[in-house]
Amino acid sequence: MINGFDAHLFDLDGVITPTVILHRRAWRETFDELFTQLGLAPYREEEYFSYLDGLPRFAGVATLCAARGIELPDGASGDVGLSSIAGVGNLKNQRFAELLERDGIEAYPGSLQLMHQLTVAHKPMAIVSSSRNADAVLRAAGILARFDAIVDGERAAQEGLPGKPAPDTFVRGAELLGLAPANIVVYEDAESGVAAARAGGFGLVVGVDRGAGRAALERAGAHHVVADLGELVG
Structure with a gap:
């Protein structure tokens, strides 16, 4: 199924590494604090998939706050705290960084197997992630050198690329590999990323x-769905 394509673009969190676990913990801690402060019902885990998964950090905060009827100013990019969209997003990222440093991360075994197969076949690979922590996560997992290009939240901000569900970051990944999108496979665990x-x-x-x-x-448009990338090895 994947053998006839020339290159492969991977989302990071939840596809290559289980950092989604750390992200979900950081989001839960942050929104529990915010919702408690505002006297709202506790954060629900399904809200991660409905409003946060796959979106750039600040966009996710704005989306969930809107769903909960919370009005916060955008704030300044350096804010950290519960008084603005930027502040909530940066507080979450601070907590994520602490968890990553404390607990570390390893790539999913099935993802490592597929990456090895593609490396042996000389297929270019790139990361396309909304995360601004992609470099740190790939370094922590010891797999940074496996990828030919990275389009993450930092690069998207620098180049003015809108985040998922807009296609721009994936298209930029294809450009960096020098190939047309029609010749590339994308691997995504979020509805917004698939779209x-x-x-x-x-x-x-x-x-x-x-x-x-x-x-x-x-x-959302997935041509094929797997529970683990190891299902595609062979």
Whole structure:
């Protein structure tokens, strides 16, 4: 299924590394604090998949706050705290960085197997992630050198690229590899990421179901859904 394509673009969190676990913990701690301060019902885990998964950090905060009827100013980019969208997002990122430093991270075994197969086949690979922590996560997992290009939240901000579900970051990844989207496979675990890849005209979009649900990924446009990338090895 994937052998006829020339290159491969991977989302990071939930596809290559289980950093989604650390992200979910950091989001839960941050929004529990915010919701408690405002006298709202506790944060629900399903809110991660509905409002946060796959979105740039500040966009996720704004989306969930809107869903909860919370009005916060955008704030300054350096804010840290509960009084602005930027502050909440940066507080979450601070907590994520602390968890990553304390606990470390390892890539999913199935993802390592697929990456090894693609390396042996001389297939270019790139990371396309909304995270501004992609470099740190890849270094912590010891796999930074495996990728030919990285389009992360930092690069997107520098180049003015809109985040997922817009296709721009995936299209930029294809440009960096020097290949047309139609010749590339995208691997995504978030509905917004799957929608972005389909909007970008990529030849094959593989949904990785780490909790979003097969049906949701298929509705977003995934051509094929797996529970783990190890299913594609062979």
